[in-house]
Amino acid sequence: MNSNAMRVIAGIGVIAVAIVLLIVLKDDDKSASEKVDTVATTTSSNPGGNESPSKPSIPTIVIKNGKPVGGITELTYNEGDQIRFKVDSDVSDEIHVHGYELMKDVEAGGSVSFDFPASIEGVFEAELEGRKEQILEFTVNP
Amino acid sequence: MSFVLPVAHALVARKDLPIPAWLFAWGASIVLIVSFFALSAAWRKPRFEQERWRPLGAGLSRALLSVPMQALCGVVGIFLLGFSIYAGLHGTEAPDRNFALTFIFVTAWLGLPLFSVIFGDVFRPINPWRAIGRTIGGAFSAIAGQRPAHLAYPEKLGRWPAAIGLLAVVWLEVVYGSSGGVAVGLSPDTLGLAALLYSLYTLAMMALFGVEKWCQTGEIFSVYFGMFSQLGSFGVRDGKLGRRLPLSAATHWATVPGSAAVVIASIASTSFDGAQEGAFKGGILQTFEWLVEAGLSLTTSLRVTDTIFMALCFLGVGLVYLIGVQGMSTVRGAPPLKKLRTGFAHTLIPIAFAYLVAHYFSLFVFQEQAQFTYLLSDPLGTATTDLFGTASSGVDFKLLSANAIWYVQVGALVIGHVVGLTLAHDRATAYWGDYRQAARSQYWMLAVMVAFTCFGLYLLSVANA
Numbered sequence: 001m002n003s004n005a006m007r008v009i010a011g012i013g014v015i016a017v018a019i020v021l022l023i024v025l026k027d028d029d030k031s032a033s034e035k036v037d038t039v040a041t042t043t044s045s046n047p048g049g050n051e052s053p054s055k056p057s058i059p060t061i062v063i064k065n066g067k068p069v070g071g072i073t074e075l076t077y078n079e080g081d082q083i084r085f086k087v088d089s090d091v092s093d094e095i096h097v098h099g100y101e102l103m104k105d106v107e108a109g110g111s112v113s114f115d116f117p118a119s120i121e122g123v124f125e126a127e128l129e130g131r132k133e134q135i136l137e138f139t140v141n142p
Numbered sequence: 143m144s145f146v147l148p149v150a151h152a153l154v155a156r157k158d159l160p161i162p163a164w165l166f167a168w169g170a171s172i173v174l175i176v177s178f179f180a181l182s183a184a185w186r187k188p189r190f191e192q193e194r195w196r197p198l199g200a201g202l203s204r205a206l207l208s209v210p211m212q213a214l215c216g217v218v219g220i221f222l223l224g225f226s227i228y229a230g231l232h233g234t235e236a237p238d239r240n241f242a243l244t245f246i247f248v249t250a251w252l253g254l255p256l257f258s259v260i261f262g263d264v265f266r267p268i269n270p271w272r273a274i275g276r277t278i279g280g281a282f283s284a285i286a287g288q289r290p291a292h293l294a295y296p297e298k299l300g301r302w303p304a305a306i307g308l309l310a311v312v313w314l315e316v317v318y319g320s321s322g323g324v325a326v327g328l329s330p331d332t333l334g335l336a337a338l339l340y341s342l343y344t345l346a347m348m349a350l351f352g353v354e355k356w357c358q359t360g361e362i363f364s365v366y367f368g369m370f371s372q373l374g375s376f377g378v379r380d381g382k383l384g385r386r387l388p389l390s391a392a393t394h395w396a397t398v399p400g401s402a403a404v405v406i407a408s409i410a411s412t413s414f415d416g417a418q419e420g421a422f423k424g425g426i427l428q429t430f431e432w433l434v435e436a437g438l439s440l441t442t443s444l445r446v447t448d449t450i451f452m453a454l455c456f457l458g459v460g461l462v463y464l465i466g467v468q469g470m471s472t473v474r475g476a477p478p479l480k481k482l483r484t485g486f487a488h489t490l491i492p493i494a495f496a497y498l499v500a501h502y503f504s505l506f507v508f509q510e511q512a513q514f515t516y517l518l519s520d521p522l523g524t525a526t527t528d529l530f531g532t533a534s535s536g537v538d539f540k541l542l543s544a545n546a547i548w549y550v551q552v553g554a555l556v557i558g559h560v561v562g563l564t565l566a567h568d569r570a571t572a573y574w575g576d577y578r579q580a581a582r583s584q585y586w587m588l589a590v591m592v593a594f595t596c597f598g599l600y601l602l603s604v605a606n607a
Contacts, residue, residue: 015175098155099539121544123157123606141159142544 058113061135063089066128068135075138077118083138086113094129097136103129155238156539157606158504160420161548166603169552173559173595177588180563181581188572190393190565193386195379203383216273223270223337225521230334234523238512240330241521246337247315248509252502254363255370255495262376265367266357271344272364275353278345292352300359300399303347305407307362309456312411316418317448358398365404369395369491373561389565392488402487406463408494409594410455413601414448416501420604422451462593463490469586470570475579485573486587489566493594496558500551500598504542511537551602559595563588 062069077083087095092108099120106112118140126136161169197203205211222245230242237243257264266272282290314336319328340362348356357364371377372392375385396402418426426447433443467482476482515535519528527533566587567580574580 015178101155101536120156120539122159122539124155139159 058084058086060086060088063087063091063128063135066091066093066131066133068133072125072134073136075136077138077140079118079121079140079142081118081140082115083118083140084113084115085136086111087135089128091128091131093131095126095135096129097124097126099124154505155537156504156508157419158547158551158602159544160605161551161599161602163603165548165552166599169556169599170596172556173592173599176556176560177563177592180560180567181584181588184567184581186571186577186580188568190387190390190568191572193390195384195386197382197384200382203381206383207378207381212267215267216270216277219268219270219273222268223341227334227337227341229521230330230332230337232522233330235329235331236523237328237330239516239520239523241517241523242330242333242337243328244509244513244517246333248502248506249513250363251311252498252506253510254367255498256506258367258371259374259495262374262378263368263371265363265371269357269361269364271341271348271361272353272357275345275348275356278349279353290349290352292355293350295351295355295359298399300401301365301404302400303360304362304365305400305403307360308366308404308407309411309452311362312415313449313452316411316415317445317452320448359400366408369401369404369408370495372488373491373495389561392491392565393569395491396484396487399484402463402484402490403460405487405490405494406460407456409490409497410459411452412494412497412501413459413597414452414455416497416598416601416605417455418448418451419606421601426451459594462590463487466586466590469589470583473574473579473583473586475574475576476583477573482573485569486566489562489569489587489591490594492558492561492565493591493598496554496595497598499554499558500602503550503554504547507542508537508539511535511541548602552599555595555598555602559591562591562594566591 059073059075061073073085075083075085087106088111089106090109092110093106095104095106095112095114096102097114097116099122100116102114102116104112104114121140121142123137123139125134126138127134226242226245229240229245233240233242254265279290314333315328319332344356344361347360350356351360358368359365372395373389374391375388377384377386377391396405414422429447429450430443433446434440438446463486464483467479467486470476470482470486471479477485515532519530519533519535521527521529525533563584567584570580570583570587571577574583
């Protein structure tokens with residue numbers, strides 16, 4: 001009897017901890033997703049200039065000596081967003097967007113733009129195919 | 143100076159999103175609640191120690207286990223191994239376009255654990271090395287008029303060679319392969335060479351210790367897939383197919399020394415793969431930078447770093463298990479520590495399987511599309527062959543939504559947790575005559591299981607973040 005009572009108390013304790021955990025983490029999630037949203041708006045669209053198509057701020061990846069300047073660019077989108085980025089390269093190569101299987105050639109000193117809908121959820125990368133050099137990692141949240 | 147970690151899988155075009163915090167919380171809460179009920183509302187007599195074996199129809203048994211069928215399976219296995227080696231050595235260097243990588247590391251390495259759980263030990267009949275070994279052994283007997291003599295296998299060694307081999311296989315894929323300094327992953331010709339060397343090593347060991355003996359103890363794939371087949375209900379006994387109570391075979395699996403190391407190696411290697419781009423990313427980067435600054439090359443630094451972290455995973459998982467065992471030994475009426483150590487190893491097999499599902503489910507679903515379309519039609523990746531007209535097909539990454547993947551991942555971990563607890567409780571009731579002491583001993587295993595499951599959930603929640 002005594003040990004049964006102990007168990008019930010322990011059980012209630014566990015459930016209480018679980019509920020608290022749930023509430024705490026649920027709140028975290030909300031603020032986290034808000035953060036993600038802000039990130040998405042700052043990186044994937046043009047902050048403050050949405051209405052004026054004359055001043056598009058498309059993320060640009062600059063390739064110097066076959067390597068991305070400032071490391072691998074990270075972009076975050078939600079499903080259904082339009083993914084836009086530009087690559088300025090000083091080497092000629094093929095740019096391969098994995099998962100979406102998009103390939104575009106870029107000339108040395110040239111630039112190439114990508115513009116496609118975020119239709120597949122997950123984490124993807126783009127690389128200079130010939131050099132096997134990753135230049136971009138982008139996340140598509142559901 | 144800042145470094146960019148060149149970590150990438152050869153085959154992974156799409157990585158999973160981390161599970162959201164609310165799902166992590168739900169998963170962890172369910173685990174805790176389920177664990178509590180497992181403690182209070184459990185049975186008092188062991189239920190899984192007896193297999194309750196029932197043979198299947200004699201005709202089916204005879205057909206599936208007949209000599210021509212065995213020969214056919216062996217030939218298929220040898221062909222697939224030989225072809226993988228050939229494709230690796232002579233096919234394209236692009237890992238994702240070469241049959242060998244996907245076939246060995248996805249179709250076989252990830253598919254066979256699943257099929258073994260469902261259908262029993264399916265690898266045994268198609269094991270190419272066993273087929274070759276038996277053929278050579280049979281030929282020797284026919285010519286020499288006597289059975290080949292073997293050395294006595296050192297029983298103390300048990301399954302340790304398989305445990306170390308298991309780590310080596312995963313090391314080859316995720317440490318050696320991913321550390322090229324560029325994001326290419328393991329090159330197909332390295333894999334072809336490795337498969338060739340492993341074949342020579344395996345055949346030599348079979349010649350030394352006997353085919354069946356080596357398959358039970360040292361042959362990595364036999365031991366690894368065989369371990370998962372213990373969870374399911376189909377098996378072969380005395381040359382007959384039969385059904386048994388699910389999970390019951392697992393209760394006898396760990397009696398061979400080193401078995402605990404095999405299942406710990408499995409959990410550890412999956413953990414490492416799941417953690418290297420998430421939970422361990424910071425630590426790996428830090429260590430990597432130290433080694434680079436100490437003067438090692440980028441590739442060497444990354445390989446050494448990853449090797450260290452993989453070894454730490456093995457030690458960490460092993461330590462958690464040993465602490466649980468040590469704790470149980472303090473409960474009155476406990477059997478000797480050594481018996482406890484082997485006696486509860488099998489309770490981790492469901493956890494190991496759950497880890498596999500959680501970390502590789504999406505990769506398996508996506509990469510099998512490649513396996514059965516362009517990798518079948520154009521296995522060497524030459525872009526000039528199209529055997530079945532599917533060479534230009536692609537992988538449909540929309541097949542699974544992020545939500546579907548998350549639910550499978552969390553579901554697998556929770557179910558693995560419940561099954562692990564079931565086996566542990568059952569074993570405790572067999573070891574402790576007194577039910578109360580048995581239940582008390584299970585606080586320890588419960589802690590071990592909660593640790594593994596929550597760690598698994600945590601890895602998912604920070605994966606690729």
